[in-house]
Amino acid sequence: MRIEIQDLYFTYPTGVEALRGISLTIESGEQVAIVGQNGAGKTTLVKHFNGLLQPTSGQVLIGGWDTTRHPVAKMASRVGYVFQNPDEQLFSRNVGAEVAFGPKNLGFDIERVEALVGDALALTQLSDKTETNPYDLSATGRKMVALASIISMDTDIVIFDEPTTGQDAVNVRRIASVIAELRRRGKTVITITHDIDFCAENFERVIAMSQGKILLDGTANAVLGQEETLARTYVDPPQLTRLGKRLGFRDTVRNEEEFLDALKR
Amino acid sequence: MAIVNLQNVTYKYPLTDVSALQNISLKVEEGEFVAVIGPNGAGKSTLCYAIAGFVPHFFKGELTGTVEVAGNESINSTLSEWVLNVGLAFQNPFNQISGAKYTVFEELAFGLENIGIPRAEMKRRVEDAMKLTGISDLADRSPYSLSGGQQQRVALTSILVMQPKVLVLDEPTSQMDPIGTREVFGVIRSMAERGMTVILVEHKVEWIAQFADRVIALKDGGILLDGAPSEVLTSPLLPAHGFATSRYTSVARKAREMGVWNGENLPVTLDEAVEGFSQRVKGIKS
Numbered sequence: 001m002r003i004e005i006q007d008l009y010f011t012y013p014t015g016v017e018a019l020r021g022i023s024l025t026i027e028s029g030e031q032v033a034i035v036g037q038n039g040a041g042k043t044t045l046v047k048h049f050n051g052l053l054q055p056t057s058g059q060v061l062i063g064g065w066d067t068t069r070h071p072v073a074k075m076a077s078r079v080g081y082v083f084q085n086p087d088e089q090l091f092s093r094n095v096g097a098e099v100a101f102g103p104k105n106l107g108f109d110i111e112r113v114e115a116l117v118g119d120a121l122a123l124t125q126l127s128d129k130t131e132t133n134p135y136d137l138s139a140t141g142r143k144m145v146a147l148a149s150i151i152s153m154d155t156d157i158v159i160f161d162e163p164t165t166g167q168d169a170v171n172v173r174r175i176a177s178v179i180a181e182l183r184r185r186g187k188t189v190i191t192i193t194h195d196i197d198f199c200a201e202n203f204e205r206v207i208a209m210s211q212g213k214i215l216l217d218g219t220a221n222a223v224l225g226q227e228e229t230l231a232r233t234y235v236d237p238p239q240l241t242r243l244g245k246r247l248g249f250r251d252t253v254r255n256e257e258e259f260l261d262a263l264k265r
Numbered sequence: 266m267a268i269v270n271l272q273n274v275t276y277k278y279p280l281t282d283v284s285a286l287q288n289i290s291l292k293v294e295e296g297e298f299v300a301v302i303g304p305n306g307a308g309k310s311t312l313c314y315a316i317a318g319f320v321p322h323f324f325k326g327e328l329t330g331t332v333e334v335a336g337n338e339s340i341n342s343t344l345s346e347w348v349l350n351v352g353l354a355f356q357n358p359f360n361q362i363s364g365a366k367y368t369v370f371e372e373l374a375f376g377l378e379n380i381g382i383p384r385a386e387m388k389r390r391v392e393d394a395m396k397l398t399g400i401s402d403l404a405d406r407s408p409y410s411l412s413g414g415q416q417q418r419v420a421l422t423s424i425l426v427m428q429p430k431v432l433v434l435d436e437p438t439s440q441m442d443p444i445g446t447r448e449v450f451g452v453i454r455s456m457a458e459r460g461m462t463v464i465l466v467e468h469k470v471e472w473i474a475q476f477a478d479r480v481i482a483l484k485d486g487g488i489l490l491d492g493a494p495s496e497v498l499t500s501p502l503l504p505a506h507g508f509a510t511s512r513y514t515s516v517a518r519k520a521r522e523m524g525v526w527n528g529e530n531l532p533v534t535l536d537e538a539v540e541g542f543s544q545r546v547k548g549i550k551s
Binding site: 014036037038039084085138139140162165166167168169170171172194196197231233234235236238239240242243246247256259260263264 | 303304305306356357359410412413414415436439440441442443444445446447468471507508509510511512513515516519520523525535538539542543
């Protein structure tokens with residue numbers, strides 16, 4: 001399901017001009033990370049993908065659907081959005097009900113709902129927590145519930161807003177494996193992140209935003225190697241990219257494998 | 266003399282069976298910058314609460330052992346006395362904003378109002394602190410209209426204006442962009458250099474390695490390691506126990522297994538990694 005954005009502008013009621021001419025196409029099944037400084041417009045942009053925000057001018061098409069012509073409830077069948085703060089999206093008595101809410105609401109039959117819930121819980125390693133109240137879990141646990149409750153909706157497009165914030169190494173790996181599985185299933189995954197090393201290790205395409213515009217858009221290696229341009233939006237290249245540069249490597253490297261290959265060369 | 270002194274501290278939250286802190290003994294010297302790392306659930310936030318007096322005064326529960334700051338024992342003080350010595354910035358800045366103030370400026374003055382600081386000094390302290398953390402341009406905004414990263418800067422600033430002897434920070438940069446994170450680490454470092462004692466919980470190992478004097482690794486409520494960043498952050502115990510390490514350390518560890526790391530010790534910072542690998546790179550090129 002293709003995402004097409006044409007010359008998108010958005011101004012908040014307060015007068016803040018958050019998006020200033022974004023044009024962008026994301027093909028079905030792409031894995032895209034969006035990076036950039038606080039206030040660059042990353043969250044404002046992705047809130048347009050499911051109609052939570054409507055363009056001030058310009059157009060957003062999701063698989064041909066114009067977001068201004070379809071209610072958010074309808075868009076939700078195509079685009080799942082995991083909020084930055086899980087506490088803003090969790091409300092059910094127990095984890096099982098929370099994760100079942102989305103697919104039920106989309107009108108799936110009970111067998112399909114059960115299958116999707118079982119799958120989403122297994123993927124997020126929450127299968128033994130169905131009866132637990134989400135607020136009895138740690139912040140980490142609630143984050144995984146938030147992920148599961150969107151994955152269970154089986155949308156073609158899944159958006160994660162800062163999935164690794166406050167997560168330890170084990171959980172970051174869990175989240176990376178969820179993203180890898182969604183990729184394997186052909187889902188489009190769009191992730192906003194400040195964790196540039198996580199970005200480098202898990203995404204093929206990177207978009208850097210600054211002041212409501214797209215600063216860079218390309219393959220991870222092409223974007224993450226541009227230290228000076230990235231600095232304009234308060235982003236440092238990944239640790240191993242910087243190390244490779246300092247060592248005089250000819251090509252940009254972004255993960256351990258590429259670094260060690262370049263070292264052996 | 267140690268300004269923070271914990272002796273055999275064990276703590277259990279109400280209605281729980283497992284101790285969140287288990288027999289922790291810990292001394293921190295005045296002006297020291299101590300980073301605390303650990304997996305989720307290791308007891309990092311609880312340790313912050315214990316030093317800041319929220320454990321047991323606010324959370325109740327069972328505390329044994331002693332927590333001393335500047336020679337006073339927390340159990341013998343009230344929380345309103347305790348906050349004069351120790352300031353805590355919460356993990357989630359949203360939980361810290363008073364909800365009683367319309368602007369960032371007023372929010373930052375809130376703590377000072379409560380302890381009866383004269384108006385002129387209050388204004389000066391708020392203005393100075395805003396300059397220090399780079400939020401002067403947010404003075405007239407509502408605290409609730411800010412991004413997560415901006416709220417975190419406000420939360421940190423609202424503690425700095427109180428000029429506590431001990432600054433306790435629970436993941437103060439978790440929602441900040443990378444260069445913003447580095448800037449805030451620089452501010453925290455400069456506070457330590459002015460003699461403020463800093464206890465910082467953080468997952469971002471690269472910055473800990475560069476800025477902290479000492480690292481404590483917590484696991485299951487107890488201290489697993491305590492020492493200089495270069496020792497603690499390169500310990501093989503960290504990856505074995507689910508701790509994050511810097512990419513420099515982990516890639517050098519792999520390189521060492523492959524026989525392509527010539528450094529004596531594993532690196533924790535970019536400079537150390539460059540030094541250790543550059544011999545190898547020169548070797549190839551020549």
